[in-house]
Amino acid sequence: MSPSKGRPLARGRLLALLGILLCAFSLRSAVASLSPLLDYIAADFTVPTAVIGLIGTAPPVCFAIFGLATPLLVRRLGIERVTVIALAAIAIGLVLRGFFAGGSVSLLLTTALIFAGVGMGNILVPPLVKKYFTDRIGLMLTLYTTAMAFSTFVPPLVAVPVADAAGWRVSLGLWGVFAIAGAVPWIMMLMTGRTSSVESPVTSLPEPVEGREASIDDPVTLSTGPIAVAPSSARLFGRLMRLPLAWSLAVVFSTSSIMAYVSFAWLPTIVVDVAGVSAAEAGLLLSLFAVMGLPASLLVPVLVVRFQATRGLYAVGAATGLLGIAGLLFWANPVTIWLWVGLFGIVGVMFPLALVLISIRSRTPESAVALSSFVQSTGYVIAAAFPVLIGVLHEATESWTVPLLVMAAVLVIATPFGYIAGRRRTVEDEWERRHGRW
Template sequence: MTATRPLWRGRALAVLGILLCAFSLRSAVASLSPLLDHVAAEFTLPTAVVGLIGTAPPVCFAIFGLCTPLFERRFGIERVTVIALIVIATGLVLRGLSFDAISLLVTSVLIFAGVGMGNILVPPLVKKYFPDRIGMMLTLYTTAMSVSTFLPPLVAVPLADAAGWRMSLGLWGVFAVAGAVPWIIMLVSGRTNAVIVAPDSVPAPPAIPDRIDPAELSTGPIVVAPPSSRVFARLLRLPLAWSIAVVFGTSSTMAYVSFAWLPAIVTDVAGVSAAVAGLLLSLFAIMSLPASLLVPILVVRFQATRSVFVVGIISGFVGLAGLLFWSNTVTVWLWVAIFGLVGVLFPLALVLISIRARTPESAVALSSFVQSAGYIFAAVFPLLVGVLHENTGNWTVSLLVIAAVLVVATPFGLIAGRRRTVEDEWERRYGRW
């Protein structure tokens, strides 16, 4: 039996830092929409501002995802993680103090800027500190993100009713502050030089294991080198990098379209009440929880990348078809649950970022490229779906457009399933990395 380093031994702070950071990335985004009615009761919220707040996350994630490698090269991955969490916490507190629609929009953009940086940093942190437990840590990481997706909508309104909407919004900043503490302790104590897998000791694909024998690790600590612009530029020429970006962009498209429009869709096509529509949205989010638990293990340990991708695509098609043609107040629960399984694409994309790069510095560049390109792709569709609905008077064309995204993504997902790293692909095409 292969010996492995215990998860917590010497890495307890990194575990806590990664999980609390992951929780903050989603709770910061999901905590506002349930409270818009409470906010609107205090000051005017124009529809245009609400629309901009809904469009802002993928746009900010793309912009700050591109900037993050530059910050990481200058300050180091742990310092930038602390900066991102402090920005999130500050934005959450200030959003709770908003006095008009513009201040609500500006503070939301500040939050999304921090989240955009955190999105890029967590997968490389996993690769740096847990090269022998990538599958387990990505499972914990994506599970924390799933919990923080459906938990804020469930508790936001009761908290607002008990303590006011300002407290309900600002409270989530506590988790961002708590997430920064472990990294600050590690920086102060000089414990950030994690032992990682040396580039020449990484097993050649397809054998990318979840657990690596300590004998295969380097004998001393290796400081993670910052990603260079050369690495990022090379990714632009690699089909593998673009394929992972499309998988991520498809996942983001399904998520942001659903959070923006699923309640309205099920209300119109199935005739459910607004309260039930909210529960159906929570059901959609909850369906990603089992995916977060299983996908990293299935991909890292059993090499099931393409199988997981096909399950996500087929579930998306079936769910959309059911919503479009066979929905009523009973069957809509089944179709939303099935459609929610498209959420397997999100943890799949995160795992691919970690295992499709040999080193943490390459993973930072790949993470930035994939998430920035993916969020740019996803930013188009929430607005497009709304425009199509407004101009056609129904959801048929909008749902067909969402289905077309799944069609376009299919060949890219199959390419992303190839068991090789971006370095391998570059060397096969152009020579030495």
Template structure:
């Protein structure tokens, strides 16, 4: 495939993808550091904290199923405008919350938008950057990593100086900016897919075994199809082991992330003897570990097909970090959090797999919706279960063992997801023509 200049005819798409990616995670990470400030104005119970922690994956699961149906009617770009608009509105509303109910409601609005954005970003990358897929996966997953560790760093200082409402609402600026490129593209009619040369269909097997992510996702079909998602694909995905394996890999990634965003500061204050401010910094460190993972993982998958190696490395690091927090939490909490944070490698790994395990944007939309809806549905249980186990046992040993068990259970899924084949390949092998 001949790669085109990154900016030629698609600068707005690049800007839109980056701004949407930034808003998807800053919306998640900006609340928990200032919950103590919010609690000074109105009560925020542990139940509400658990529900807020569960809200992102719940909304992601629901809207992961609905988004492909909406996208089929309105198109990727219009859904992008709707999704980022919901994020912006929810962020503003969250800054205006007057009680725990309105805070939770605004959070649900935010994550309705984020859930839709999560589903459409991989197909948008596939549509506009089919020749730069590995690079763009790195760009937007790295952007999401940056937008995860910055909010815990700045949220508390802003809340101290300007109030928690400003601290929560300021992130809407980035979401509002993210609407502009997509509206501009729609108004100017610049939404045609990027056309690039594609290898011959009979080269598919060699390309999939090669070193190019771009080659892998453009073979067998000629120019990349940009037809809307076909709901019938969902019926096929339920019958294949590969989509389920990807869903469990995604569930492991999301469970570690959202359980940590909800409870890690409290856990560290109780077990490691750190102050709330230090716990916020450690949460930022946990998020920061996603940065090198986002930079390296797509390259390692593209060039070395290191899917299984990366998966089991992330699982091992997660277990080591949890063991440290269980056995010696006060010895080196920075070390344990840094090691545990390497489970973030599962996230960019999942993103890459959503693209290379489907041949076309149409099937990528369906696969993305399937994987994220199931994965987030499972992950939604973990903030609630951790809070329940903590209340029942009065400690954090049982919640940490819950996380460790989830990592161990995900191991077979990682092995299956590492097979170099697409959902179309698997269907054709089992049932005939796709």
């Protein structure tokens, strides 16, 4: 069903629409609101470099763990109840981190609680979209990814001004309001019994029409975050481990995650050190890095699905990322730093690119779930090591040169995998070419 043939977006499901968008906003604001304030926090208590690295590592680790645990909770409690639990964990963690963290250990533990909720929320939103908006998948994909993009660049934009006006604790804790607001629609729906008025989600991909790939307008859930990643079949999961296409998708996904989570953890510190900007400007620069992903979230699904622009998009992301890193290394000053961070931010094109490819590189629902499991769990495991690694390298060398060169090396090494991921075939096609019947 094309979205144009569906009923009006909010008719009979306004609460679900608000709940999904507020939940999506909460998934990134918790990640992006901390690093601009580390200097403020350090004025109250010491935050060792190792702790900063662990905080940067927490998101992918939690995403990998709760990617496996959340489907089990959903089967026992229902998707709306687990959504409320996830948002409650985010809200409680944000309030505790903002107003009660008294040292680096409590800062780390409350951050882990936040990312546990975020990890669940990442998994829950796409099935919620599928359940309540089967006739509007394309439109909801755009709204959802746009909400996530806004929640990535708004917190760094306002973090320092709010900290200057009201203190860093208020600046950190205020984002809990959005998580609480996101839980209210789902609580209201549970109390009124409106969650059973729609058909259960059918997590499926359409059978491909010969001569074309799946369209963004097809009634499928195009992934916009980690989806239920428990593999539906150990046999399929094992087969994917033998396919270059599956590994290439995993590398592209991990590259996107590495660039994002290293930047959330370290970019404000990097730009202060290499360009001599203030803490407030560092927060704005992190916001600039994040906002560069907004056009990508809107355009990439269309460019990939309708125009098969995978290789071109990957090349643009890798090239601009390398150019931005080169600028940070050799030509950074308070004026040019805005150009280099903006160019580096275009690497964010890889995130929606990888997620859309997961959706269109499989034929059947079973293989789609297995492919998502393999790509996302592998990608997050790889990415989890890098925020800590970058911090260790910086502390060992007392410079950002080696850490930035490592980031550049990641982009270069991943480039052949980006080329392979651009092959217009499914994992079933690749298996059958190599081994016979899927």
